[in-house]
Amino acid sequence: MRFLGIRVPALLTAAVLACGLATAPPAGAAPASCAVADAMVSAGNHWLAHGTNLAAPDWQNATFHVGNLATVRTTGVSNHQTLPWAKANGYRLRQDPKRPFFPDFEAAGEAYLDLYTYFHPDPPILADLRSRISAEVTSVAQGHDDYWNYVDALNMAMPSFARIGLLDHDESILDTMQKLFHHAEKEAGGHGLFDERAGLWYRDARYVGTGTFWSRGNGWALAALTKVLQVLPVTDPRRPEYLRVFTKMADSLRFTQRGDGFWNSDLLRPWHHGGPESSGTALFTYGLAWGVRAGILDAARFRPVVDRAWKALSTKALRPDGLLGYVQPVGAAPGPAKPGDTAAYGVGAFLLAGQQVATLTPGCGPVPAISRD
Structure with missing residues (x-):
């Protein structure tokens, strides 16, 4: 069975309209005793208390806030930070006349779309995004x-194109x-960034044919496909x-x-920068857990992969104080x-992973209702 989207529970919608974000657990949310939910709340709150450069509407903060809203949808608990962040930025995207359609900007x-779709359905929230996509x-x-x-670029832009197009x-x-996807897959760098033999993506043209497959880069690709497959009709x-690329990557x-x-930061060369890396691992966990839940991936083969990954993230990468470590710094x-x-x-990637792992975890509440509209 393929899941095409999540219907927002009525209780959550009412809370949203009343105060902008949910304050009580919505129907189907993970109960307070859910260890996955506890880990999500701990990681999100630690970042908000100790993180840096929290104000900008850049890709780093956007990824966090998409995960932050996933936490609200999973736990029913809000830290009331995403809506003020979006308001302070006027629901606008970053701009650069020299790079008018740079995907990072x-x-x-995507964060604005989540605010609009699940919490605060005011048309001005999507005005700048709609204008950018139209241009x-x-x-x-x-x-x-x-x-x-x-x-x-796939994660930075593709989900918004899919959702605005459908909306x-x-x-x-x-x-x-x-x-745009076809160019990335088949044409960029002369042969495309997706290596059919490896079932993995090169980061950009500089790496095509080198055998260097970056964990986080492939995480962005899997996350993008996951988000798009969740909303596209069958x-x-x-x-x-x-779907073909998603399953081949899996x-x-x-x-x-x-x-x-x-997963190692260099996927096929574990001796290169050997050691844990949590951002790629979290993005993979998000995508693979959704694939299992949606019935796209065989649970017997992939559920153990998801379980091992979440255990690593929640017991080694996540410290007791809520700091999520082993995140490779910004790079290419x-x-x-x-x-x-x-x-x-x-x-943010960890929070997205938790959202999907919670739906597979006994004791973390029923799977939210699934909608095809």
């Missing part, structure tokens, strides 16, 4: 289809998304290719997982990660 759109559709129609020329019933947006003609990741549950290639290394995107 579009990442905040990009025009640009791509003029032949500029190479904006997604690095693998991170507005606009096929031109979905067609543009497919053109009849959508673009869906089969996204098979590769099953065989490259480390014995301790993490595999690199080392230390126990105390943390970042907004790593915490």
